Amino acid sequence: MYNKNLTDSDELSRKSKALYNSKDWENIKVMAFERDNHLCQICLRKSRNTKANLVHHIIYVKSDYEKALDLDNLMCVCSACHNKIHSKDEKEVFAGEEKQKNVRVIKV
Numbered sequence: 175m176y177n178k179n180l181t182d183s184d185e186l187s188r189k190s191k192a193l194y195n196s197k198d199w200e201n202i203k204v205m206a207f208e209r210d211n212h213l214c215q216i217c218l219r220k221s222r223n224t225k226a227n228l229v230h231h232i233i234y235v236k237s238d239y240e241k242a243l244d245l246d247n248l249m250c251v252c253s254a255c256h257n258k259i260h261s262k263d264e265k266e267v268f269a270g271e272e273k274q275k276n277v278r279v280i281k282v
């Protein structure tokens with residue numbers, strides 16, 4: 175039942191809320207942590223070993239919902255780096271990575 179009064183962003187926040195409460199998300203998160211050895215992938219690039227406690231969507235759910243449960247779109251990070259990604263420092267975080275040009279990081 176489609177509610178015409180719902181804006182796209184309402185629809186998306188409802189969808190992403192459902193996603194983060196889903197079993198599928200729990201499962202893919204476990205897979206991402208295992209793949210990344212529970213280490214923050216951004217700290218790792220700076221030769222630091224920091225335990226990751228969050229899984230970040232490289233292409234954010236809001237941009238492409240289809241990639242929400244795509245392991246290749248997930249990245250384990252620590253909360254410090256995650257805050258950086260979602261702040262104005264994102265260019266600094268991804269500095270020097272030409273291959274990351276397609277990475278779109280959008281605030282939650």
Ligand SMILES: [Zn+2]
Nearest residue numbers: 214217252255
């Ligand atoms: Zn980190």
Ligand SMILES: [Zn+2]
Nearest residue numbers: 229230231256
């Ligand atoms: Zn994130």
